[in-house]
Amino acid sequence: MQQRDFTRLFRTEHGRIVGAMLSYTQDLDLIEDALQDACLQAIEQWPSKGKPDNLGAWxxxxxxxxxxxxxxxxxxxxxxxxSQAFIDRIQANDELALDDNVINDEQLKLIFTCCHPALPRESRIALTLKTLCGLSTREIGRAFLTSETTMLQRITRAKQKIKRAAIPYQIPQGEQLSERLPSVLEVIYLIYNESHTAMEGQTLSRAELAAEAIRLINVVQHTMATPEVCGLKALIMFHEARRPARQNDAQHYIPLPLQDRSLWHNDAIAQADTLLKASLKQGAVGPYQLQAAISGLHSQAPSWQQTDWPQIYALYNLLVTVKASPVVELNQCVALAYCGKAEQAFSKLTGLSESLLNYQPFFAAKAEIACKINQYDVARDAFKQAIMLTHNQVEKAYLTGKLNKLLNQ
Structure with a gap:
């Protein structure tokens, strides 16, 4: 088994196994250490003894x-x-296998435990990504635009808080469920974002993480089908419908303007649109519904040239008022540039430099907009910075090609 294959297996099974083990003890460090021991044993044994038929069960x-x-x-x-009571409990259920129906419930309990309001907001999300999906602290740091060291400290403090406060391992009810749901949705969205452009490795996306995010949003929707839950599900569905066109057989990245739209799953796009419209009729509009509406406009445009950029820009204006962030403002600038106002967009973009200093998409967008206003030296420097900040080899190859084309002009 190749290292990449083993890493994929570990991340696929990580949350399932942790969720199942939490029925014996809520000591997350103990569970993760035991799982790490099992993984090391697999690395040592499988090359010589062969892989078991059911890798996850093993x-x-x-x-x-x-x-x-x-x-x-x-x-x-x-x-x-x-500890002896834990041992007795494990041995009494030694033949218990991984049951998908049980594991779904256990993982939902786990995600709500990690998102408990007693934990700082960013720590909730970081801990869930680490514990539920097995993401590295480096990957989580990218999602938060912060360092790996800072993220490790947050995760450690969150685990300690769960122990000290004896936070219960259960799904909240009533008002508590409504209060804690936004943090859960943010976790799921970050999981999907990581799958959409995986930070580490050679491939552009990580389909198993996308499947995990989809499974989790389906579980949450079954429990609580609020407008924002449906909005997030629609947003993920729009993105997933376009996934087949994002990469060709040679693993070359294909940006949205150049994608073969005949490869998009139109049935899934229609389902997402129906779900989104139904959610919009239920009352106040939230950030996931707005993002889904933006993605829906992209997904339903007959071509890149026929994209309704003024409407997309208007939706970003609404999104800024609902949930302002430097990343949302960056996307707002990109939409403004495609509305034919590249000079104005570039000026606004410059004001985001300090906030997005280590954010690769900022420099990629800066390069594209700089080209529109013939500032080619700025574009070259921005492309170089984007390449330096890119750890995904497929993205890096694409950006390098853009830079080389600019250098040869």
Whole structure:
């Protein structure tokens, strides 16, 4: 098994196994350490002994055994007198397999536990991404536009808070469910964003993370079909419908203007549009519904040239009032440029430089808009900065091609 294949397996099974193990103990560090032990055993054994038929089930079984080993250690038992009860519980259910229906509920409990209001907002999201999906602190740092060290500190403090406050491992009810839902939706959206343009590795996207985000939003929608839950689901559906056209057989990145729209899944686009329109009739409009409306305009445009940029710009104006952020303002500038106001867009873009200093899409957008106003030196420098900040090799190759074309003009 190649390292990339093993990494994919680990991330696919990580949240499922952690969710299942939390039925025995809520010690997240202990669970993750046991799972890491199981992964190391797999790396050592599988090349010589061969892979088991069910890789996920094997990891689950070995994680339980490695957890028992850790629970039996004298230093752990000294500080955790309840460890024998955990061992008895695991051994009593030793034959229990990973059941998808049970795991769905367990993962929903896990995501709400990680998103508890007793935790700082950014720590909730970071912990869920780390615990539920097995993302690295580096990947999570990219989503937050912050350093890996800072993100690791947030995750560590969040785990400590869960222990100290004895935060219950359960799905909230009533008003608490409404209060904690926005953080859960933000987590799911960040998971999907990471799948849409994976930071690490050679491929442009990570389909298994997208599948995880879709599964989670479906679970949440089944529990609470609010307008924003439906809006986020529609947003993800619009993006997923266009996924087949984003990359060709040679793994070359194909930007939206050049995509073959005949490859888009029109049935999925129609379903997303129906879901979005139904959510818009339910009352106040939230940020996910607005983003879905923007994505819907892109998805339903017959061609890039026929995209309704004035309407998209108007929606970004609304989005800024609902949920202002430098990234939203960046997208607003891009829409303004395509409305034929590139000079004005570039001026606004310049004001975002400090906020988006380490954000690769900022420099890619700056380069594109600079080309529109014939500032080619600025565009070259911006492309170079975007390439430097890009860790995905497919994106890097695309941006390098754009830079080379500009250098050869």
């Amino acid at each position: 990891l689950f079984t070995v994680t339980k055994r490695r957890m028992i080993d850790r629970l039996r250690r004298h230093d752990y038992q000294k500080t955790h007198p309840e």
